[in-house]
Every structure is written in C-alpha cells, then in structure tokens.
Amino acid sequence: MSNLVPNVLLTGMPRSGTTMATAIINQQPNAIGLAEPIQLVRHGDRLRAVEEIKRFVTEARASLLAKEPVATKHVGGAIPYNWVEAPTTSGSLRRVLEERSKISFHKELTEEFTLVVKHPAEFTALLDLLRAEFKVFAMIRNPLAVLAAWQTVDMPVNRGTMPMLEAFAPPAFIERLNSATSRLHRQVLLIEFQLQTYTLLPSSQIIRYEDILVDAQDALRTILPISVPPVDMMSFDPADRYPGINWSVLITALGSISKLIEGFGYNLPPSE
Numbered sequence: 346m347s348n349l350v351p352n353v354l355l356t357g358m359p360r361s362g363t364t365m366a367t368a369i370i371n372q373q374p375n376a377i378g379l380a381e382p383i384q385l386v387r388h389g390d391r392l393r394a395v396e397e398i399k400r401f402v403t404e405a406r407a408s409l410l411a412k413e414p415v416a417t418k419h420v421g422g423a424i425p426y427n428w429v430e431a432p433t434t435s436g437s438l439r440r441v442l443e444e445r446s447k448i449s450f451h452k453e454l455t456e457e458f459t460l461v462v463k464h465p466a467e468f469t470a471l472l473d474l475l476r477a478e479f480k481v482f483a484m485i486r487n488p489l490a491v492l493a494a495w496q497t498v499d500m501p502v503n504r505g506t507m508p509m510l511e512a513f514a515p516p517a518f519i520e521r522l523n524s525a526t527s528r529l530h531r532q533v534l535l536i537e538f539q540l541q542t543y544t545l546l547p548s549s550q551i552i553r554y555e556d557i558l559v560d561a562q563d564a565l566r567t568i569l570p571i572s573v574p575p576v577d578m579m580s581f582d583p584a585d586r587y588p589g590i591n592w593s594v595l596i597t598a599l600g601s602i603s604k605l606i607e608g609f610g611y612n613l614p615p616s617e
Contacts, residue, residue: 352402353461353568354475356468357484358539359502360494362554363463365426366484366568369561369575376459376569377409377450380424380443382416385467387512394467394513395474402479406460414447422448429498432586438499459569470513472542482568483543486554487611488536488599490583493590495532505531514538529598537602540609553610592616 355378357363363380370378383401385394408415417424420442430439468475475481495502505528511519518538525531543551549567556564562571584592596616599606603613 351457351459351569352406352479353459354398354468354479354481355461355463355484355568356472356481357463357465357552358486358488358491358536359465359500359507360429360491360498361465361484361486362557363465363484364424364428365554366552366557366565367461367463368424368426369557369565369571370459370461370569371424371450372573372575373459373569373571374452374573375455375457376461377452377454378424378461378463379405379415379417381418381445381464382462383464383467384416385509385512387509389512391471391474391513394471395478398462398467398471398475399478402460402462405462409450409458409460410454410456412449414449416445416447418443418445419448420444429500432497432588436589438503439497440499461568464509466507466509467513469539469542470510472545476545480550481546482550482552483546484552484554485540485543485609487583488540488602488606489592489595489611489613492532492536492595492599493583493587493592496590496595497587502532502535504528505535507535510535510538529594533598533602536599537605540602540605544608551609 355363355366367378367380370376383398385397405415428441428443430442432439472481501508522531522534525534552564561575565571593616596613599613606613
C-alpha cells in the first residue's frame with residue numbers, strides 16, 4: 346500500500362459541525378467518513394491511546410476494502426448532518442438520536458480511498474501526539490454559538506464535562522477545570538482548552554463551520570475534493586435556533602478568552 350494513502354483524523358468542538366462534515370464526506374466517491382467509532386477505555390495512557398487509534402484506522406481501512414461492515418455512530422444505518430433533535434420552544438433539552446454499531450458502506454473503493462475518522466473529544470485531547478502520526482483537521486464554529494448550543498442539548502457538555510477529553514487531557518488542565526466555580530465556567534474552560542489546542546495546527550487544517558455553510562466544496566477541499574455538492578445546506582441565526590438563551594450572560598462568560606477567540610476570526614458582540 347502506498348505511503349500516500351490518506352488516513353485523516355477530524356476533531357472539533359462538540360456542536361461545531363463535525364458530524365455534518367462527515368456526512369458530506371460520505372457523499373463523495375472513493376471516500377468514507379466514520380463518526381466516533383473508537384471506544385477507547387479511559388485508562389489515561391496517552392501513548393497507548395494513540396496506538397489504539399492507529400490500530401483501529403488500519404483495521405477499519407482493511408475492513409472497508411473487503412466490503413465488511415465497520416463500527417461507527419449512525420442513525421438508521423447512515424451518518425446524518427446532525428445527531429440532535431431540532432430545537433423546540435418547550436425548554437426541554439434536545440435528545441441525541443445516535444446509535445453505535447457496525448454498518449456497511451455500499452461504495453466502490455480503490456486502495457487509495459480517503460478514510461476520515463472523526464472524534465471531537467479524544468482527538469482534541471491527544472492532538473499534540475496524533476499530529477505526528479496523521480493529518481489532523483479541526484472544525485471550529487463561533488464559540489458563542491457553540492456555547493449557546495451546549496445549553497440546549499442533552500449531552501455531557503451541557504453539564505460542563507467532556508469525559509473522553511478529560512480522560513486524556515494534561516493533568517494541569519483537569520485541575521483547573523475541577524476548580525471551576527460553575528457549570529458555565531467549566532464550559533468556557535473546555536472551549537478555551539479546545540481552541541488553544543487547535544493553535545497547534547496550521548491554518549490550512551482549521552475548517553470553519555460557517556465556511557462550510559457558504560461553500561462546502563471550498564471549505565473541505567484541503568481534506569478531499571468535493572465533487573458531489575452537499576444537500577440541505579442553509580445558514581441560520583443562532584438567536585432563532587436557540588430560543589430562550591441569555592446571550593448577555595454567555596457573552597460575558599466568554600469575555601475572558603476574547604483574544605483567543607479573535608485569533609480564529611470571531612468577535613464577541615458587546616454584552617447588554
């Protein structure tokens with residue numbers, strides 16, 4: 346097998362569009378995207394975790410070439426643009442609809458097909474090591490929209506925790522996270538850690554959610570050529586998407602990392 350076979354890892358903040366990007370990749374010929382397929386044990390051994398990821402990628406690639414089913418999260422046998430229920434005005438948290446099992450991808454693949462494996466938490470925590478082994482891309486989204494989305498979903502981030510990230514993140518960060526004075530404070534620290542980690546990557550390996558909505562073919566071209574335009578792409582106003590959010594509180598909470606946010610091309614609006 347050629348050394349140029351493209352095995353790609355995709356990470357990013359939860360609710361930043363990593364699932365959407367994976368779904369778009371699966372629409373392309375000679376490409377497969379797997380969504381959070383690796384079930385790492387939370388043993389905390391970072392080097393062991395990297396070896397487990399490398400082994401999974403090798404085995405998944407062989408299985409796909411043999412037309413065998415492979416593990417991934419999915420909904421009804423396919424990876425959708427969004428795992429989560431649409432927002433409601435009831436105030437209840439939006440359910441995550443995903444399931445995990447082996448599924449088949451009915452595609453013709455060459456030996457050089459592009460395999461993209463996405464994990465937001467694990468790959469972020471291990472990025473400093475993984476970037477020496479794989480081409481790693483990170484998806485980002487306006488942190489204010491991300492933080493607002495976290496308030497609406499029945500996911501660990503809603504409670505200010507990312508268990509798999511915390512299993513492999515540096516102890517100094519975990520100590521800082523555990524000293525946070527509130528759930529919102531923990532959420533901001535998680536966003537800060539993720540953005541700070543992504544500064545390890547060159548700008549060509551940072552993909553903005555907003556850019557995918559405008560032109561997915563251009564935004565994803567550094568991963569693979571997008572020959573099949575994605576469907577159902579539309580922009581929306583987060584204020585409409587996440588009703589009932591106290592935006593002023595979130596803006597104030599993110600103020601402590603405003604310079605880091607600006608480094609990724611986003612600006613916080615003034616709080617009221």
